[in-house]
Amino acid sequence: MPHGRLTAVYDEVVARNPGEEEFHQAVREVLENLGPVVDKHADLADAEILRRLCEPERQIIFRVPWADDDGRPQLNRGFRVEFSSALGPYKGGLRFHPSVYLGIVKFLGFEQIFKNSLTGLAIGGAKGGSDFDPKGRSDAEVMRFCQSFMTELHRHLGEHTDVPAGDTGVGQREIGYLFGQYKRLTNRYESGVLTGKGLTWGGSRVRTEATGYGLVFFVDEILRASGNSFEGRKVVVSGSGNVAVHAIQKVHQLGGRVIACSDSAGYVVDEDGIDLDLLRDVKEERRGRVSDYAEERGGNARFVQDWPIWSVPCDVALPCATQNELDEAGAKQLAGNGCGVVAEGANMPTTPDAIRLLREAGVTFAPGKAANAGGVATSALEMQQNAARDTWTFEHTEEKLAGIMHSVHERCLETAEEYGSPGDYVAGANIGGFLRVADAMAALGLV
Protein backbone atom coordinates (compact mmCIF):
# COMPACT_ATOMS: atom_id res chain seq x y z
CA MET A 1 0.00 0.00 0.00
CA PRO A 2 2.27 2.82 -1.26
CA HIS A 3 0.17 5.88 -0.28
CA GLY A 4 1.58 7.28 2.99
CA ARG A 5 -1.72 8.55 4.32
CA LEU A 6 -3.42 5.19 3.78
CA THR A 7 -0.54 3.24 5.30
CA ALA A 8 -0.83 5.39 8.42
CA VAL A 9 -4.54 4.58 8.70
CA TYR A 10 -3.86 0.88 8.26
CA ASP A 11 -1.05 0.87 10.85
CA GLU A 12 -3.35 2.58 13.32
CA VAL A 13 -6.10 -0.01 12.72
CA VAL A 14 -3.66 -2.86 13.38
CA ALA A 15 -2.34 -1.20 16.54
CA ARG A 16 -5.79 -0.40 17.93
CA ASN A 17 -7.35 -3.78 17.10
CA PRO A 18 -4.68 -6.35 18.00
CA GLY A 19 -5.22 -9.95 16.93
CA GLU A 20 -8.23 -9.17 14.72
CA GLU A 21 -6.68 -10.48 11.51
CA GLU A 22 -9.83 -10.74 9.43
CA PHE A 23 -10.68 -7.12 10.27
CA HIS A 24 -7.17 -5.99 9.27
CA GLN A 25 -7.53 -7.90 5.98
CA ALA A 26 -10.89 -6.30 5.19
CA VAL A 27 -9.59 -2.79 5.94
CA ARG A 28 -6.44 -3.32 3.89
CA GLU A 29 -8.45 -4.53 0.88
CA VAL A 30 -10.44 -1.29 0.88
CA LEU A 31 -7.55 1.08 1.59
CA GLU A 32 -5.46 -0.44 -1.21
CA ASN A 33 -7.93 0.97 -3.73
CA LEU A 34 -8.38 4.43 -2.24
CA GLY A 35 -5.11 6.11 -3.35
CA PRO A 36 -6.71 7.86 -6.36
CA VAL A 37 -9.65 8.97 -4.17
CA VAL A 38 -7.43 10.58 -1.56
CA ASP A 39 -5.47 12.32 -4.33
CA LYS A 40 -8.64 13.66 -5.95
CA HIS A 41 -10.60 14.58 -2.79
CA ALA A 42 -8.14 16.02 -0.26
CA ASP A 43 -11.14 17.37 1.71
CA LEU A 44 -12.24 13.82 2.58
CA ALA A 45 -8.78 12.93 3.81
CA ASP A 46 -8.59 16.16 5.82
CA ALA A 47 -11.90 15.35 7.51
CA GLU A 48 -10.33 12.05 8.64
CA ILE A 49 -13.20 10.17 7.01
CA LEU A 50 -11.09 7.04 6.62
CA ARG A 51 -9.91 6.91 10.21
CA ARG A 52 -13.45 7.51 11.43
CA LEU A 53 -14.86 4.81 9.17
CA CYS A 54 -12.43 2.24 10.58
CA GLU A 55 -13.63 2.91 14.13
CA PRO A 56 -17.12 1.48 14.75
CA GLU A 57 -19.70 3.96 16.05
CA ARG A 58 -20.63 1.44 18.76
CA GLN A 59 -19.56 -2.09 19.78
CA ILE A 60 -21.76 -4.19 22.03
CA ILE A 61 -20.45 -7.39 23.64
CA PHE A 62 -22.65 -9.32 26.03
CA ARG A 63 -23.14 -12.55 27.96
CA VAL A 64 -25.74 -15.00 26.63
CA PRO A 65 -26.74 -17.55 29.30
CA TRP A 66 -29.23 -20.27 28.39
CA ALA A 67 -30.26 -23.76 29.53
CA ASP A 68 -29.80 -26.87 27.38
CA ASP A 69 -32.38 -29.68 27.13
CA ASP A 70 -30.94 -31.37 30.23
CA GLY A 71 -31.38 -28.16 32.20
CA ARG A 72 -27.63 -27.51 32.33
CA PRO A 73 -26.55 -23.86 32.14
CA GLN A 74 -24.69 -22.91 28.94
CA LEU A 75 -22.84 -19.73 28.16
CA ASN A 76 -22.02 -17.90 24.94
CA ARG A 77 -20.82 -14.46 23.94
CA GLY A 78 -22.96 -12.12 21.84
CA PHE A 79 -21.80 -9.24 19.62
CA ARG A 80 -23.26 -6.38 17.66
CA VAL A 81 -20.88 -3.96 15.99
CA GLU A 82 -22.69 -0.86 14.74
CA PHE A 83 -20.19 0.49 12.27
CA SER A 84 -21.77 3.34 10.37
CA SER A 85 -25.16 5.06 10.35
CA ALA A 86 -24.25 7.77 7.84
CA LEU A 87 -26.58 6.42 5.15
CA GLY A 88 -29.38 4.97 7.26
CA PRO A 89 -30.11 2.69 10.23
CA TYR A 90 -27.39 0.13 10.97
CA LYS A 91 -28.06 -2.90 8.78
CA GLY A 92 -26.40 -6.30 8.54
CA GLY A 93 -26.82 -9.92 9.53
CA LEU A 94 -26.22 -12.05 12.61
CA ARG A 95 -23.86 -15.04 12.43
CA PHE A 96 -24.07 -18.00 14.82
CA HIS A 97 -20.94 -20.11 14.42
CA PRO A 98 -18.26 -21.32 16.88
CA SER A 99 -15.58 -19.33 15.01
CA VAL A 100 -17.28 -15.98 15.76
CA TYR A 101 -15.20 -13.48 17.73
CA LEU A 102 -14.87 -9.70 17.63
CA GLY A 103 -12.43 -9.71 14.65
CA ILE A 104 -14.90 -11.67 12.47
CA VAL A 105 -17.84 -9.46 13.40
CA LYS A 106 -15.77 -6.33 12.69
CA PHE A 107 -14.58 -7.52 9.27
CA LEU A 108 -18.15 -8.34 8.32
CA GLY A 109 -19.49 -5.04 9.68
CA PHE A 110 -16.79 -3.05 7.90
CA GLU A 111 -17.51 -4.72 4.53
CA GLN A 112 -21.21 -4.14 5.09
CA ILE A 113 -20.73 -0.35 5.08
CA PHE A 114 -19.45 -0.35 1.49
CA LYS A 115 -21.79 -3.09 0.26
CA ASN A 116 -24.85 -1.30 1.60
CA SER A 117 -23.64 1.99 0.15
CA LEU A 118 -23.20 0.38 -3.29
CA THR A 119 -26.86 -0.69 -3.35
CA GLY A 120 -27.83 2.99 -3.45
CA LEU A 121 -30.36 2.35 -0.65
CA ALA A 122 -30.68 4.12 2.73
CA ILE A 123 -28.92 1.58 4.96
CA GLY A 124 -25.91 1.92 7.24
CA GLY A 125 -23.50 -0.90 8.09
CA ALA A 126 -23.40 -3.36 11.02
CA LYS A 127 -22.94 -7.02 11.84
CA GLY A 128 -23.45 -9.22 14.87
CA GLY A 129 -23.58 -12.77 16.09
CA SER A 130 -22.37 -15.25 18.62
CA ASP A 131 -19.97 -18.16 19.07
CA PHE A 132 -23.08 -20.33 19.64
CA ASP A 133 -23.05 -23.47 17.45
CA PRO A 134 -26.59 -24.41 16.34
CA LYS A 135 -25.34 -27.70 14.86
CA GLY A 136 -26.76 -30.65 16.79
CA ARG A 137 -28.95 -28.42 19.00
CA SER A 138 -32.69 -29.08 19.28
CA ASP A 139 -35.27 -26.49 18.19
CA ALA A 140 -36.03 -25.82 21.86
CA GLU A 141 -32.37 -25.14 22.61
CA VAL A 142 -32.04 -22.81 19.61
CA MET A 143 -35.18 -20.99 20.77
CA ARG A 144 -33.89 -20.52 24.33
CA PHE A 145 -30.56 -19.28 23.00
CA CYS A 146 -32.25 -16.79 20.64
CA GLN A 147 -34.52 -15.53 23.42
CA SER A 148 -31.58 -14.93 25.72
CA PHE A 149 -29.57 -13.26 22.92
CA MET A 150 -32.47 -10.89 22.17
CA THR A 151 -33.11 -10.17 25.84
CA GLU A 152 -29.90 -8.16 25.83
CA LEU A 153 -29.76 -7.01 22.22
CA HIS A 154 -33.31 -5.62 21.99
CA ARG A 155 -32.43 -2.39 23.78
CA HIS A 156 -30.05 -1.49 20.94
CA LEU A 157 -32.44 -2.24 18.05
CA GLY A 158 -35.30 -0.44 16.32
CA GLU A 159 -36.58 0.05 12.79
CA HIS A 160 -34.90 3.47 12.66
CA THR A 161 -31.86 2.42 14.71
CA ASP A 162 -30.46 -1.02 13.94
CA VAL A 163 -32.05 -3.77 11.85
CA PRO A 164 -30.38 -7.21 11.94
CA ALA A 165 -31.04 -10.14 9.58
CA GLY A 166 -29.62 -13.65 9.03
CA ASP A 167 -26.17 -14.84 8.02
CA THR A 168 -24.33 -18.14 8.55
CA GLY A 169 -26.26 -20.24 11.08
CA VAL A 170 -29.17 -17.78 11.24
CA GLY A 171 -32.12 -18.50 8.97
CA GLN A 172 -35.87 -17.97 9.19
CA ARG A 173 -36.21 -20.25 12.25
CA GLU A 174 -33.78 -18.11 14.28
CA ILE A 175 -35.21 -14.81 12.97
CA GLY A 176 -38.64 -16.04 14.12
CA TYR A 177 -37.47 -16.74 17.67
CA LEU A 178 -35.61 -13.41 17.79
CA PHE A 179 -38.60 -11.45 16.49
CA GLY A 180 -40.96 -13.23 18.91
CA GLN A 181 -38.79 -12.25 21.87
CA TYR A 182 -38.37 -8.66 20.62
CA LYS A 183 -42.15 -8.32 20.30
CA ARG A 184 -42.68 -9.74 23.78
CA LEU A 185 -40.08 -7.51 25.44
CA THR A 186 -41.17 -4.28 23.76
CA ASN A 187 -44.90 -4.94 23.39
CA ARG A 188 -44.61 -3.61 19.84
CA TYR A 189 -45.31 -5.34 16.52
CA GLU A 190 -42.39 -3.52 14.94
CA SER A 191 -42.00 -5.47 11.69
CA GLY A 192 -39.14 -3.32 10.42
CA VAL A 193 -36.80 -4.25 13.27
CA LEU A 194 -35.59 -7.49 11.65
CA THR A 195 -35.50 -8.71 8.06
CA GLY A 196 -35.58 -12.23 6.69
CA LYS A 197 -38.95 -12.80 8.38
CA GLY A 198 -41.50 -15.39 7.27
CA LEU A 199 -44.22 -14.35 4.83
CA THR A 200 -47.05 -14.60 7.39
CA TRP A 201 -45.29 -12.31 9.87
CA GLY A 202 -43.94 -9.40 7.81
CA GLY A 203 -41.36 -11.01 5.53
CA SER A 204 -40.68 -10.16 1.92
CA ARG A 205 -40.93 -12.50 -1.01
CA VAL A 206 -37.50 -13.23 -2.54
CA ARG A 207 -35.49 -12.34 0.63
CA THR A 208 -34.65 -16.02 1.20
CA GLU A 209 -33.46 -16.39 -2.39
CA ALA A 210 -31.99 -12.91 -2.77
CA THR A 211 -28.28 -13.32 -2.05
CA GLY A 212 -27.85 -16.36 -4.31
CA TYR A 213 -30.13 -14.98 -7.03
CA GLY A 214 -28.44 -11.56 -6.86
CA LEU A 215 -25.01 -13.17 -7.18
CA VAL A 216 -26.05 -14.97 -10.34
CA PHE A 217 -27.69 -11.80 -11.75
CA PHE A 218 -24.37 -10.04 -11.17
CA VAL A 219 -22.38 -12.76 -12.97
CA ASP A 220 -24.94 -12.66 -15.78
CA GLU A 221 -24.18 -8.92 -16.13
CA ILE A 222 -20.44 -9.74 -16.33
CA LEU A 223 -21.02 -12.43 -18.96
CA ARG A 224 -23.35 -10.22 -21.01
CA ALA A 225 -20.79 -7.38 -20.98
CA SER A 226 -18.56 -9.64 -23.11
CA GLY A 227 -21.42 -11.00 -25.23
CA ASN A 228 -21.73 -14.28 -23.30
CA SER A 229 -24.33 -15.97 -21.10
CA PHE A 230 -24.75 -18.85 -18.61
CA GLU A 231 -26.08 -21.13 -21.35
CA GLY A 232 -24.13 -24.40 -21.27
CA ARG A 233 -21.54 -23.20 -18.72
CA LYS A 234 -20.20 -25.43 -15.98
CA VAL A 235 -20.34 -23.85 -12.55
CA VAL A 236 -18.81 -24.84 -9.20
CA VAL A 237 -20.42 -23.49 -6.01
CA SER A 238 -18.82 -23.93 -2.59
CA GLY A 239 -21.10 -24.34 0.41
CA SER A 240 -24.63 -25.73 0.45
CA GLY A 241 -26.38 -23.23 2.69
CA ASN A 242 -28.78 -20.41 1.91
CA VAL A 243 -26.58 -18.50 -0.54
CA ALA A 244 -25.25 -21.61 -2.31
CA VAL A 245 -28.64 -23.30 -2.80
CA HIS A 246 -30.26 -20.25 -4.35
CA ALA A 247 -27.24 -19.54 -6.53
CA ILE A 248 -27.50 -23.11 -7.85
CA GLN A 249 -31.21 -22.64 -8.53
CA LYS A 250 -30.74 -19.43 -10.52
CA VAL A 251 -27.77 -20.80 -12.52
CA HIS A 252 -29.98 -23.71 -13.60
CA GLN A 253 -32.82 -21.32 -14.49
CA LEU A 254 -30.42 -19.34 -16.71
CA GLY A 255 -29.22 -22.43 -18.58
CA GLY A 256 -25.94 -23.17 -16.74
CA ARG A 257 -25.08 -26.43 -14.96
CA VAL A 258 -23.77 -26.56 -11.39
CA ILE A 259 -21.60 -29.67 -11.16
CA ALA A 260 -20.24 -29.42 -7.60
CA CYS A 261 -21.03 -28.03 -4.16
CA SER A 262 -19.70 -28.62 -0.64
CA ASP A 263 -19.97 -28.40 3.13
CA SER A 264 -17.33 -28.31 5.84
CA ALA A 265 -16.73 -32.10 5.52
CA GLY A 266 -16.03 -32.25 1.77
CA TYR A 267 -17.57 -31.79 -1.66
CA VAL A 268 -19.81 -33.60 -4.09
CA VAL A 269 -19.23 -33.74 -7.86
CA ASP A 270 -22.28 -34.47 -9.99
CA GLU A 271 -21.51 -33.98 -13.69
CA ASP A 272 -25.20 -34.41 -14.59
CA GLY A 273 -25.93 -31.24 -12.62
CA ILE A 274 -26.82 -30.95 -8.93
CA ASP A 275 -30.36 -32.19 -8.23
CA LEU A 276 -31.59 -29.23 -6.24
CA ASP A 277 -34.72 -30.90 -4.85
CA LEU A 278 -32.62 -33.69 -3.38
CA LEU A 279 -29.95 -31.30 -2.08
CA ARG A 280 -32.56 -29.17 -0.32
CA ASP A 281 -34.31 -32.17 1.11
CA VAL A 282 -31.01 -33.45 2.54
CA LYS A 283 -29.69 -30.09 3.78
CA GLU A 284 -32.77 -28.07 4.71
CA GLU A 285 -35.38 -30.66 5.68
CA ARG A 286 -33.12 -33.25 7.27
CA ARG A 287 -30.15 -30.99 8.18
CA GLY A 288 -27.87 -33.65 6.62
CA ARG A 289 -24.53 -33.48 4.75
CA VAL A 290 -23.57 -33.36 1.07
CA SER A 291 -22.14 -36.88 1.53
CA ASP A 292 -25.75 -38.04 2.10
CA TYR A 293 -26.70 -36.32 -1.16
CA ALA A 294 -24.01 -38.24 -3.09
CA GLU A 295 -25.08 -41.54 -1.56
CA GLU A 296 -28.78 -41.03 -2.30
CA ARG A 297 -28.23 -39.58 -5.77
CA GLY A 298 -26.09 -42.51 -6.95
CA GLY A 299 -25.14 -42.64 -10.67
CA ASN A 300 -22.25 -40.33 -11.51
CA ALA A 301 -22.39 -38.37 -8.25
CA ARG A 302 -19.39 -38.86 -5.96
CA PHE A 303 -18.41 -37.45 -2.58
CA VAL A 304 -14.82 -36.31 -2.02
CA GLN A 305 -13.81 -36.06 1.61
CA ASP A 306 -11.52 -33.11 1.12
CA TRP A 307 -11.67 -29.34 1.17
CA PRO A 308 -11.65 -27.14 -0.81
CA ILE A 309 -13.52 -27.77 -4.01
CA TRP A 310 -11.46 -25.74 -6.48
CA SER A 311 -9.76 -28.63 -8.32
CA VAL A 312 -13.08 -29.37 -10.10
CA PRO A 313 -12.76 -27.82 -13.61
CA CYS A 314 -15.41 -25.17 -14.38
CA ASP A 315 -16.15 -22.01 -16.37
CA VAL A 316 -17.50 -20.03 -13.39
CA ALA A 317 -16.65 -20.46 -9.68
CA LEU A 318 -18.89 -19.09 -6.92
CA PRO A 319 -17.42 -19.30 -3.40
CA CYS A 320 -20.50 -19.23 -1.15
CA ALA A 321 -19.35 -20.77 2.16
CA THR A 322 -17.04 -18.72 4.35
CA GLN A 323 -14.11 -16.28 4.59
CA ASN A 324 -10.70 -17.19 3.14
CA GLU A 325 -11.90 -20.48 1.66
CA LEU A 326 -10.29 -19.81 -1.75
CA ASP A 327 -6.52 -19.48 -1.36
CA GLU A 328 -3.62 -19.17 -3.81
CA ALA A 329 -3.47 -22.94 -4.46
CA GLY A 330 -7.18 -23.02 -5.26
CA ALA A 331 -6.89 -19.96 -7.49
CA LYS A 332 -4.04 -21.62 -9.39
CA GLN A 333 -6.20 -24.70 -9.98
CA LEU A 334 -9.17 -22.64 -11.16
CA ALA A 335 -7.09 -20.51 -13.54
CA GLY A 336 -5.16 -23.56 -14.79
CA ASN A 337 -8.43 -25.33 -15.60
CA GLY A 338 -9.70 -22.41 -17.68
CA CYS A 339 -12.16 -20.81 -15.25
CA GLY A 340 -13.14 -17.38 -16.61
CA VAL A 341 -15.11 -15.78 -13.76
CA VAL A 342 -14.90 -15.97 -9.96
CA ALA A 343 -17.64 -14.13 -8.07
CA GLU A 344 -17.95 -14.06 -4.28
CA GLY A 345 -21.28 -15.13 -2.77
CA ALA A 346 -19.71 -15.36 0.69
CA ASN A 347 -18.06 -12.43 2.46
CA MET A 348 -14.30 -12.23 1.78
CA PRO A 349 -13.95 -15.90 0.74
CA THR A 350 -10.93 -15.18 -1.48
CA THR A 351 -7.54 -14.44 0.09
CA PRO A 352 -5.57 -11.40 -1.16
CA ASP A 353 -2.94 -13.68 -2.77
CA ALA A 354 -5.64 -15.63 -4.57
CA ILE A 355 -7.24 -12.43 -5.89
CA ARG A 356 -3.87 -11.26 -7.20
CA LEU A 357 -3.24 -14.59 -8.89
CA LEU A 358 -6.68 -14.72 -10.51
CA ARG A 359 -6.35 -11.22 -11.90
CA GLU A 360 -2.83 -11.86 -13.24
CA ALA A 361 -4.19 -14.98 -14.94
CA GLY A 362 -6.91 -12.90 -16.61
CA VAL A 363 -9.82 -14.34 -14.61
CA THR A 364 -12.60 -11.80 -14.03
CA PHE A 365 -13.03 -11.37 -10.28
CA ALA A 366 -16.13 -9.90 -8.62
CA PRO A 367 -15.86 -9.05 -4.88
CA GLY A 368 -18.63 -9.94 -2.44
CA LYS A 369 -19.29 -6.28 -1.61
CA ALA A 370 -20.82 -6.00 -5.05
CA ALA A 371 -21.70 -9.55 -6.05
CA ASN A 372 -23.55 -10.61 -2.88
CA ALA A 373 -25.28 -7.26 -2.23
CA GLY A 374 -28.63 -8.66 -3.37
CA GLY A 375 -29.40 -10.10 0.07
CA VAL A 376 -29.13 -6.88 2.00
CA ALA A 377 -30.74 -4.94 -0.86
CA THR A 378 -33.82 -7.17 -0.61
CA SER A 379 -33.76 -6.68 3.16
CA ALA A 380 -34.10 -2.98 2.43
CA LEU A 381 -37.04 -3.82 0.15
CA GLU A 382 -38.54 -5.76 3.08
CA MET A 383 -38.15 -2.64 5.25
CA GLN A 384 -39.91 -0.58 2.55
CA GLN A 385 -42.84 -3.01 2.50
CA ASN A 386 -43.02 -3.04 6.31
CA ALA A 387 -43.03 0.77 6.48
CA ALA A 388 -45.83 0.95 3.90
CA ARG A 389 -47.69 -2.06 5.41
CA ASP A 390 -47.58 -3.52 1.93
CA THR A 391 -46.62 -6.86 0.34
CA TRP A 392 -45.25 -7.23 -3.15
CA THR A 393 -45.48 -10.17 -5.54
CA PHE A 394 -42.53 -12.49 -6.17
CA GLU A 395 -42.18 -11.21 -9.75
CA HIS A 396 -42.19 -7.54 -8.76
CA THR A 397 -39.64 -8.08 -5.97
CA GLU A 398 -37.35 -10.19 -8.14
CA GLU A 399 -37.49 -7.57 -10.87
CA LYS A 400 -36.44 -4.92 -8.33
CA LEU A 401 -33.57 -7.16 -7.18
CA ALA A 402 -32.39 -7.66 -10.76
CA GLY A 403 -32.54 -3.89 -11.32
CA ILE A 404 -30.48 -3.22 -8.20
CA MET A 405 -27.81 -5.78 -9.24
CA HIS A 406 -27.71 -4.17 -12.68
CA SER A 407 -27.09 -0.76 -11.13
CA VAL A 408 -24.45 -2.11 -8.69
CA HIS A 409 -22.67 -3.61 -11.71
CA GLU A 410 -22.87 -0.32 -13.61
CA ARG A 411 -21.66 1.67 -10.61
CA CYS A 412 -18.62 -0.62 -10.24
CA LEU A 413 -17.65 -0.33 -13.91
CA GLU A 414 -18.25 3.42 -14.19
CA THR A 415 -16.32 4.15 -10.99
CA ALA A 416 -13.42 1.89 -11.97
CA GLU A 417 -13.20 3.70 -15.31
CA GLU A 418 -13.36 7.15 -13.71
CA TYR A 419 -10.60 6.35 -11.24
CA GLY A 420 -8.18 4.85 -13.75
CA SER A 421 -8.78 1.07 -13.38
CA PRO A 422 -11.14 0.15 -16.21
CA GLY A 423 -12.79 -3.26 -15.82
CA ASP A 424 -11.55 -3.67 -12.23
CA TYR A 425 -14.59 -4.69 -10.15
CA VAL A 426 -12.61 -4.59 -6.89
CA ALA A 427 -11.54 -0.97 -7.36
CA GLY A 428 -15.00 -0.02 -8.62
CA ALA A 429 -16.76 -1.58 -5.62
CA ASN A 430 -14.41 -0.17 -3.00
CA ILE A 431 -14.26 3.34 -4.44
CA GLY A 432 -17.95 3.46 -5.37
CA GLY A 433 -19.01 2.22 -1.93
CA PHE A 434 -16.66 4.60 -0.16
CA LEU A 435 -17.61 7.77 -2.06
CA ARG A 436 -21.30 7.67 -1.20
CA VAL A 437 -20.77 7.08 2.50
CA ALA A 438 -17.89 9.59 2.66
CA ASP A 439 -20.02 12.26 1.05
CA ALA A 440 -22.75 11.73 3.66
CA MET A 441 -20.21 11.73 6.51
CA ALA A 442 -18.68 14.98 5.32
CA ALA A 443 -22.16 16.58 5.17
CA LEU A 444 -23.13 15.39 8.67
CA GLY A 445 -20.16 17.08 10.35
CA LEU A 446 -17.83 15.69 12.99
CA VAL A 447 -20.16 13.11 14.57
Ligand SMILES: NC(=O)C1=CN([C@@H]2O[C@H](COP(=O)(O)OP(=O)(O)OC[C@H]3O[C@@H](n4cnc5c(N)ncnc54)[C@H](O)[C@@H]3O)[C@@H](O)[C@H]2O)C=CC1
Ligand atom coordinates in the same frame (compact mmCIF):
# COMPACT_ATOMS: atom_id res chain seq x y z
N1 LIG B 1 -27.51 -15.08 4.04
C1 LIG B 1 -27.31 -13.94 3.41
O1 LIG B 1 -28.24 -13.23 3.04
C2 LIG B 1 -25.92 -13.49 3.10
C3 LIG B 1 -24.82 -14.28 3.37
N2 LIG B 1 -23.59 -13.88 2.95
C4 LIG B 1 -22.41 -14.69 3.21
O2 LIG B 1 -22.53 -15.92 2.52
C5 LIG B 1 -21.82 -16.96 3.23
C6 LIG B 1 -22.75 -18.12 3.49
O3 LIG B 1 -23.85 -17.66 4.25
P1 LIG B 1 -25.25 -18.45 4.32
O4 LIG B 1 -25.43 -19.25 3.09
O5 LIG B 1 -26.27 -17.46 4.70
O6 LIG B 1 -24.98 -19.40 5.55
P2 LIG B 1 -25.53 -20.89 5.83
O7 LIG B 1 -25.35 -21.10 7.26
O8 LIG B 1 -26.89 -21.07 5.24
O9 LIG B 1 -24.52 -21.79 4.99
C7 LIG B 1 -23.14 -21.75 5.20
C8 LIG B 1 -22.49 -22.81 4.35
O10 LIG B 1 -21.07 -22.67 4.43
C9 LIG B 1 -20.48 -23.84 4.98
N3 LIG B 1 -19.46 -23.38 5.97
C10 LIG B 1 -19.63 -22.45 6.93
N4 LIG B 1 -18.51 -22.31 7.66
C11 LIG B 1 -17.63 -23.17 7.13
C12 LIG B 1 -16.30 -23.47 7.44
N5 LIG B 1 -15.63 -22.88 8.44
N6 LIG B 1 -15.71 -24.41 6.68
C13 LIG B 1 -16.37 -24.98 5.66
N7 LIG B 1 -17.63 -24.73 5.32
C14 LIG B 1 -18.24 -23.84 6.05
C15 LIG B 1 -21.60 -24.62 5.64
O11 LIG B 1 -21.35 -26.01 5.58
C16 LIG B 1 -22.80 -24.22 4.80
O12 LIG B 1 -22.90 -25.04 3.66
C17 LIG B 1 -21.25 -16.28 4.47
O13 LIG B 1 -19.95 -15.79 4.18
C18 LIG B 1 -22.17 -15.08 4.66
O14 LIG B 1 -21.56 -14.04 5.39
C19 LIG B 1 -23.42 -12.72 2.24
C20 LIG B 1 -24.46 -11.91 1.97
C21 LIG B 1 -25.79 -12.17 2.47
Ligand SMILES: O=C(O)CCC(=O)C(=O)O
Ligand atom coordinates in the same frame (compact mmCIF):
# COMPACT_ATOMS: atom_id res chain seq x y z
O1 LIG C 1 -29.91 -8.60 4.95
C1 LIG C 1 -29.15 -8.11 5.78
O2 LIG C 1 -29.41 -7.17 6.50
C2 LIG C 1 -27.79 -8.70 6.00
C3 LIG C 1 -27.15 -9.38 4.86
C4 LIG C 1 -25.75 -9.70 5.25
O3 LIG C 1 -25.48 -10.05 6.38
C5 LIG C 1 -24.69 -9.53 4.30
O4 LIG C 1 -24.90 -8.85 3.28
O5 LIG C 1 -23.58 -10.06 4.53
